[in-house]
Amino acid sequence: MSRMTLYQTTMSNDDHPEDGPKDGVDVLTRPAEKTKKPPLYKVLLLNDDYTPMEFVVHILERFFGKNGDAAHDIMLTVHMKGMAVVGVYSHEIAETKVTQVMDYAHRNQHPLQCTMEKE
Numbered sequence: 001m002s003r004m005t006l007y008q009t010t011m012s013n014d015d016h017p018e019d020g021p022k023d024g025v026d027v028l029t030r031p032a033e034k035t036k037k038p039p040l041y042k043v044l045l046l047n048d049d050y051t052p053m054e055f056v057v058h059i060l061e062r063f064f065g066k067n068g069d070a071a072h073d074i075m076l077t078v079h080m081k082g083m084a085v086v087g088v089y090s091h092e093i094a095e096t097k098v099t100q101v102m103d104y105a106h107r108n109q110h111p112l113q114c115t116m117e118k119e
């Protein structure tokens, strides 16, 4: 007669430990899968008094994949409210976006500020 194999994880509840091992049953235990989602980060664009509006629209198109209308709306939100979330990414991608925007603004001599924070 073939033996039965019971598969369980380390997280399984043993309802009847007092019964002892079952006859004719092999128990294989593996670690339960850990499915922790990686944290996400908001990339924020900050308002200032000097960066031209057209430059901010260009940044939003070039680095955040916004179309012209969306870029213009987001730029106006930043202008009026002081800041806006312009994208949500993994830590590495968010860091890259911030660096790209800060470098590009600096190279063009604009004081535009871009930062990130955990969601």
Ligand code: TYC
Binding pocket: 045, 046, 047, 048, 049, 050, 051, 052, 053, 056, 075, 076, 078, 079, 112
């Ligand atoms: N306030 C700027 C101006 O009046 C425009 C601006 C918008 C600057 C968004 C930065 O992130 C910004 N020229």
